[in-house]
Every structure is written in C-alpha cells, then in structure tokens.
Amino acid sequence: KAGVTQTPRYLIKTRGQQVTLSCSPISGHRSVSWYQQTPGQGLQFLFEYFSETQRNKGNFPGRFSGRQFSNSRSEMNVSTLELGDSALYLCASSLSSAGGTEAFFGQGTRLTVV
Amino acid sequence: AQTVTQSQPEMSVQEAETVTLSCTYDTSESDYYLFWYKQPPSRQMILVIRQEAYKQQNATENRFSVNFQKAAKSFSLKISDSQLGDAAMYFCAYRRTYSGGGADGLTFGKGTHLIIQP
Numbered sequence: 001k002a003g004v005t006q007t008p009r010y011l012i013k014t015r016g017q018q019v020t021l022s023c024s025p026i027s028g029h030r031s032v033s034w035y036q037q038t039p040g041q042g043l044q045f046l047f048e049y050f051s052e053t054q055r056n057k058g059n060f061p062g063r064f065s066g067r068q069f070s071n072s073r074s075e076m077n078v079s080t081l082e083l084g085d086s087a088l089y090l091c092a093s094s095l096s097s098a099g100g101t102e103a104f105f106g107q108g109t110r111l112t113v114v
Numbered sequence: 115a116q117t118v119t120q121s122q123p124e125m126s127v128q129e130a131e132t133v134t135l136s137c138t139y140d141t142s143e144s145d146y147y148l149f150w151y152k153q154p155p156s157r158q159m160i161l162v163i164r165q166e167a168y169k170q171q172n173a174t175e176n177r178f179s180v181n182f183q184k185a186a187k188s189f190s191l192k193i194s195d196s197q198l199g200d201a202a203m204y205f206c207a208y209r210r211t212y213s214g215g216g217a218d219g220l221t222f223g224k225g226t227h228l229i230i231q232p
Contacts, residue, residue, distance in 0.1 A: 033219055043205065045219030056219050088157060099211030100147045100166055103220070105159035 002026065004093050004106035012112045018079040021109045025072050025093030031055075032074040033103065034066060037088040046089075049074055050097040078111075086113045116141045118208050120223035127196045128231045134181075135191045135226045137206030145211045148182065148189045149220070154202040162204070165189065193228075201230045 005024040013019050025032050033056075034046040045058040049068035066076040072093075078085055088110050092103035117140045127133035139148070150162040165173045165182050172180050177194045193200055206223040 035220070035222075042224045043220075043222035045221070048219055055216060058219055090157075090159065092159070096215075097217060098215055099145075099209050099217035100164060102161050102164070103159075104161075107156060107158045 004091055004104050006089075006091050006106035006109050008109060009107065010110045010112075012114060013081050015081055015083060015113055017081050018077060019081060019111060020075050020077045021089055021091075021111070023074045023076075023091030023093070023106060025074070025091075026104055029093040029095055029104070030072055031094045031097045031101070032068055032072065033092045033094075034074070034076050035090045035092065036060075037090060037108070038086075043090070046076065048097060055097050081113045083113050085111065087111060116143070116208050116210065116221050118206050118221050118223035120204075120206055120226050122226045123224070124227040124229065126229040126231060127193075129196055129198060131196055132192060132194045133196055133228065135193075135204050135206075135228070137189045137191070137223055139187050139189065139206070139208050141187070141208065141210070143210050145213070147209045147211060147217075148180075149207040149209070150178070150180070150189075150191045151205045151207060151222075152200075152202045153205060153225070159205070163191065196230050198230050198232060201228055203227050 031050045033048040048056040052068045068074045088108045090108045092105045094101040148165045151159045163175045181190045203225045207220040210218040
C-alpha cells in the first residue's frame with residue numbers, strides 16, 4: 001500500500017511569489033491535515049480537510065489556504081510568500097477525522113523562501 | 115489554548131537500557147487523545163503510541179509504554195531495551211475530541227532528541 005506522497009520534495013521561491021504544495025493520501029483515507037514545521041515554532045497545525053470540506057483551521061494568516069479534491073488529494077497554497085514561511089510542510093492522512101485515528105505522515109515539502 | 119511541554123530537549127541512553135521521555139500538557143477539556151510520534155532523520159513522522167484520556171490503563175506497544183497521569187496532566191514515554199533504530203526526535207501531541215466525532219488538529223510539544231549510545 002503506497003504511503004502519503006507529497007510533491008515536490010524541495011522548493012525554492014522568491015519573497016512575494018505564491019506556491020502550491022500537493023499531497024496524495026493513502027488510498028481510502030478521506031482526511032488530510034497540513035502542518036508547518038520550523039526550528040523556532042516547532043510543529044503547528046494549518047488545517048484539516050475531510051470529504052472536500054475544511055473541518056479545522058489553525059492560527060495562520062489568510063495567505064495560507066487549502067483545498068481537497070473528490071479523490072481526497074489535497075493542495076495547500078501560500079500567497080505573497082515571506083521569508084518566515086520557509087519551513088518543512090507536512091501532510092498527514094487518516095481514515096477519518098475522529099480524534100484517535102492514526103495520522104500517517106508524508107516526508108514533507110521543504111520550502112525555502114529567498 | 116492547549117499547550118504541550120517537553121522539558122528535555124535531548125536525552126541520551128545506552129543501547130539495551132531503558133529511557134523515559136517526559137511530557138506535560140495543559141487543558142481544561144475532558145475529551146482528548148495523547149500521542150507520541152517519532153521523527154527520524156528521514157523527517158517522516160511515525161506514530162509510536164496513543165492514549166485516550168478516558169482510559170485509565172496505560173497504553174503499551176511492544177517496547178514502548180506510557181505513564182499517563184491524568185490529574186497531573188503528565189504523559190511520559192518509556193522505551194525499554196533501547197535500540198539504535200530508536201534514535202530520533204520524539205514529539206508528544208494532544209488532540210481534543212468532540213462528542214460529534216470530530217477533533218481539533220494535533221498540538222505538538224517542541225520535541226526531545228533521543229540519542230542511542232552503542
């Protein structure tokens with residue numbers, strides 16, 4: 001069974017640009033969550049999608065957005081990139097959005113903003 | 115807001131020995147799950163163990179067990195017979211759940227870097 005696939009693995013963007021990251025969940029999983037990992041702030045929850053609907057959102061500015069498609073694949077978009085957006089972005093998929101459900105993580109997309 | 119605190123930035127243990135990683139959390143909620151995740155150098159987070167707040171019995175997964183003290187809001191991870199493959203960052207995480215079946219996103223601690231000495 002294929003795991004969670006995130007593309008691209010590495011990305012370099014210029015301040016002010018926008019970027020789209022992609023996440024393909026494990027087959028059959030309907031919940032996809034996104035997290036930002038930085039050395040200073042650690043791991044922070046961005047948002048969760050379940051059956052194409054955003055279920056939860058973390059405390060991030062509106063420049064961060066996401067969506068989920070009917071095949072459960074998800075994308076997150078960051079507009080007007082800032083230097084502080086440089087981070088490892090992790091995607092996690094689960095069978096459901098229930099609290100105890102195991103989240104399976106991808107290897108992340110390393111975004112560098114210059 | 116819920117917070118998760120891991121007071122040990124780094125721990126070192128001899129191979130085959132036992133090590134305990136500490137985690138405390140702060141919440142006023144009664145329905146939640148607690149997790150320990152492992153992040154090896156590959157950066158892929160892996161679930162080690164989970165505990166539902168309502169269950170008094172401590173969770174165990176092979177060499178990994180937890181000491182869940184709900185009143186003290188403490189959730190420590192014990193790794194027995196440490197192996198070289200256990201070397202990684204370990205993150206404690208909290209997730210509030212709702213009676214309707216939904217849940218918040220995971221709230222993570224800052225992590226503990228575990229070093230295994232051969």
